[in-house]
Amino acid sequence: MAVTSTRQLPSDMAQVVTVARYDIFKHLRSRRLIAIFIIEVAILAVMLALPAILGRPYPEDPAVFVQSVLVFLFTNILIILAATMFAGDSICSEFQNRTGYLVFPNPIKKSSIYLGKFLSTALIVLLVMSIWYWVAIIAGVIMTGGVSPLAIESYGLAVLYALAASSVGFLISSILKGSTGALVLTFFLLFMIFPLVDSVGTLGGIEPVPSITYQARAIDAVLTTPYPENWVEYANETTGPPFNIYYFYPPVASSVAVMIGYIAVSNVAGLILFKRREMVG
């Protein structure tokens, strides 16, 4: 047999697509995707059936209908779960599970591996969010006879938030050594730590503009007409000294800008760390 391989290597972009294709395989064959589908289908079924079970009328406005089915709390949890499950250990698992020894010695840049994995995660979270929203939107068409552009806007913001949360997951995955630590940190950062910072800031009258979870509130706010504005309630009928209660609502433009900022900064930092990381041990 002649051993004279001088084959033309594929472009970086073609390799990104190859990595993404096989990473999607991983997600499609994983129990995590099945678990998240079961969770969202169960919640959707309950929320769609609840008014009928309780004997209450369904909202007549398409945007309000979508808002009543996709309660923001559930949307938020679903996005955090998706970001944790599909991004949280995406990079560190290559090191911890030693699959890096198989892939990294190939003629492929680490940036192509990173981007391919992010692309696959983005497509999976898009799939999860699409099922979540389009079931509610189609049910809204059936029940109310119309589609609200606000629901589409909310869907767009939810997808953007899911991508931003996944980017944070990729960054954490590039920093931490173990999968479990990366999954736990991603989840608690998005579910507890950021919201805690939001609450503390709000209590002090500081709008937590840089916070990803604060900006995510636009997903729900956009379904309200008119769009809610910031306001302050003066609480003087208390046992202690009087104080102000602040209510902040991020404008859509600010939400989009901050989300894009998170996607860009987290992925640039994550990629730099991934490229510098060595396959030791």
Next chain:
Amino acid sequence: MQEPIVLQNLTKVYGKEFKAVDDLTLTVKPSSFVGILGPNGAGKTTTIKMLTNLLTVTSGHAYLNGIDVSSDPKNALGGVGAVVETPEFYPFLTPTETLEYLGAIRGMPKADVKKRTKEVLELVKMTEWSGVRIGKFSKGMKQRIALAQALLHEPTIVILDEPTSGLDPRGMVEVREVLKELKKMQYTVFMSSHLLNEVQEVCNEVALIDHGKLMAYDSVNALSSRIDSKKLEVRIADQVRGDAMDKLREFQGVRFLNIVNEQQFFIDFAGDEQAQADLLLKIQGLGYRVVSFKEAGVALENLYMSLIKSSR
């Protein structure tokens, strides 16, 4: 012709001063089968990891087919197939899917991938497992798939890091058979090992390293010829007697005699085959009934041990 592998003053430093690889320089000729040999912690795997871009180089250069791995890893690794440590596989993929994935990364047309997948899986005797998910494969099976993926794209260079490590005896024999096939196919192979017999069995050339430094680099025959004494193991049916042993110590060529038990001793002996035959006659002449008289260990072992000892 471009030399397939060139290491130039290659150095890897961990922390501030621990040199895992220290100023390593060597050139691998085309179609040669080079074994990089050394004790645990000698720097073999670190060298291979730098060659395959798994570790960054502290200083020096590693060239594959003339391309610097550090500055252009994608093109440097284009003609390389590698098995580093014991890689893990994606458990949700079958061997065929894994080879399709890696073939696509390497730019192989689908028809080529299909044809080569069949060939390499046959070579490593894994054809019947081609459609089964790798998740539950044994370590030996995974190692064979690892070899298959390294050969899939008909690379010009094959880099192997202790390819029989952790395998059971049968697995080791099977992997060595594959290595011998590679030798016949004229691949340029750079293989680390700490198994002397393995290196002697399959390699043309040997690089001995210790503490990250190159101790010797030559053909197996040239290195073996540097060894001027051999170890002989003698078992006798009678009991060892002190006076007879003293006489034996005085025999020409006997450098050291080590009595293991009442019926067994080792002799470090320098001499040709004729002298070795005379030594046997001498032992019998001392009244011993000889049960066995044979060379102990492989030819490289003495050189290896003396070089490693002198470096410590």
